[in-house]
Amino acid sequence: MNNEAPGNRFHGLLGNLGKLTSIRDTELVEQSLLRTLGPLLGVLDTELYRLDESQTVVRVIYSHRSKVVDSDGGARLVERIEEITNPGDLPAEVVALTDNVRLLRRPCTRRQGDQVLIAYPLVGDGDVHGYFLFKRDREVSPNEDTVIRGVLEVFSNYYALLDVSMRDRLTGLFNRQALENSFERLWTAVGRPTSVSAEDDTPGRRGLPSHSYWLAVIDVDHFKRINDTYGHMVGDEILLLVARLMTSIFRSTDLLYRYGGEEFVAIINAETAEIAHNIFERVRLGIAAHHFPRIDSLAVSIGYAAIAPNLLPVEVLSRADRSLYQAKQDGRNRIYDYQELVDTGVFKDVDYAEPEFF
Structure with a gap:
């Protein structure tokens, strides 16, 4: 995943999951998910796609980390979160990949030159509600796959609980x-x-x-x-x-x-x-x-x-x-x-x- 020792990565993962499940806001939980998996996978850019009931993408959240060198020569990582509603036409490679994920209900990959575009489904109540995407120069290892699936399962279950608490019991609308x-x-x-x-x-x-x-x-x-x-x-x-x-x-x-x-x-x-x-x-x-x-x-x-x-x-x-x-x-x-x-x-x-x- 990256050059950190396995013990440090595991400790960091538990800490990030603890932070994720302490948040009481669904959109901040989505951001926390990207912040958790990006460093864990050794990638700077991660993406989260949200679907409506008709399986149309209605929101995309991008997380980008970049290294910034300060005037004193010190370097630090700066993260930017961008959310786009009604994204319109998505890149063809993203559409093709996520269509396969939706139909197969499992992770899929698509090679782009020397990079691999990787997509995982976000599943809740048996339905696909979104996708987690990232790109890097290699496929996911079995250990990484286990970790990603576990984090996404925790995220989906917790997100569902938060969503229920924000719903009116009679109508199902937001309260x-x-x-x-x-x-x-x-x-x-x-x-x-x-x-x-x-x-x-x-x-x-x-x-x-x-x-x-x-x-x-x-x-x-x-x-x-x-x-x-x-x-x-x-x-x-x-x-x-x-x-x-x-x-x-x-x-x-x-x-x-x-x-x-x-x-x-x-x-x-x-x-x-x-x-x-x-x-x-x-x-x-x-x-x-x-x-x-x-x-x-x-x-x-x-x-x-x-x-x-x-x-x-x-x-x-x-x-x-x-x-x-x-x-x-x-x-x-x-x-x-x-x-x-x-x-x-x-x-x-x-x-x-x-x-x-x-």
């Missing part, structure tokens, strides 16, 4: 805790849409400019009346159906959370306010058109606001919530954009307060 945990990363992505040094433990994302992200608060209209009339079991069934409808309408790259009760939060990217409005309108119309059991019809109200790096998350959430409240006051079953309400004089652009859901 409020997951939203609050994600705010720092999301605002980093908005404010710095390029890769950053891994020393600050915050992933950089190369993606859309800061004005292209939007946060919406979505509320089921007259939900208390449904609970009071038909009971909580029917109410839970309605919430589950609403969650599944929204999941099918929103894109796989959009983030959807159950914030509490009948309230949901969505975070999307869109190039313009008009496109963002159209996305939320599709959600409203899709729910209005659906035939729910026991009730004649169902509607949702939506308030949304643009995300900007100079605004705190709670301020954007408050803006979306104020817009939602205005939609409720004006008759429900409608969508309001915070900025539009400011521009038309309905709202004054004031400092935020704690969001107050209802």
Whole structure:
């Protein structure tokens, strides 16, 4: 693997696994995996590919280590983590290799000149959820293969446990805790849409400019009346159906959370306010058109606001919530954009307060 003594490598591996399983953030766990396996395998570059339910790559995390010589002549290794969402077209050799990994459900290799591209599957609940890739000048030895498989198994099992803790039990959506945990990363992505040094433990994302992200608060209209009339079991069934409808309408790259009760939060990217409005309108119309059991019809109200790096998350959430409240006051079953309400004089652009859901 490298020139370290086996005992030192084993001690280092245990230490890294201890750090990995002490992290309570799924994306930081992914970074920790790359930091663990890269030095262990003696490679500077490692890659992690994440799949959605349709087996499409939706995120790629790159880890790169390089030697930097300081002005005093001292040398040190600097690591950079780069995360790319919606990667688009992947290199042909990566696609061909990972297709084989997915079909065979085992590691595969592909020679590129004097280098070997090596890919391992990330498996959970019998399905392939991603790939771990690296490149070097030789094949994996049996001992290395055993270590890689073991580390990936620990990672997948721990990742699954973290993912469950961040899910709402009824709907399976991300929960409020997951939203609050994600705010720092999301605002980093908005404010710095390029890769950053891994020393600050915050992933950089190369993606859309800061004005292209939007946060919406979505509320089921007259939900208390449904609970009071038909009971909580029917109410839970309605919430589950609403969650599944929204999941099918929103894109796989959009983030959807159950914030509490009948309230949901969505975070999307869109190039313009008009496109963002159209996305939320599709959600409203899709729910209005659906035939729910026991009730004649169902509607949702939506308030949304643009995300900007100079605004705190709670301020954007408050803006979306104020817009939602205005939609409720004006008759429900409608969508309001915070900025539009400011521009038309309905709202004054004031400092935020704690969001107050209802």
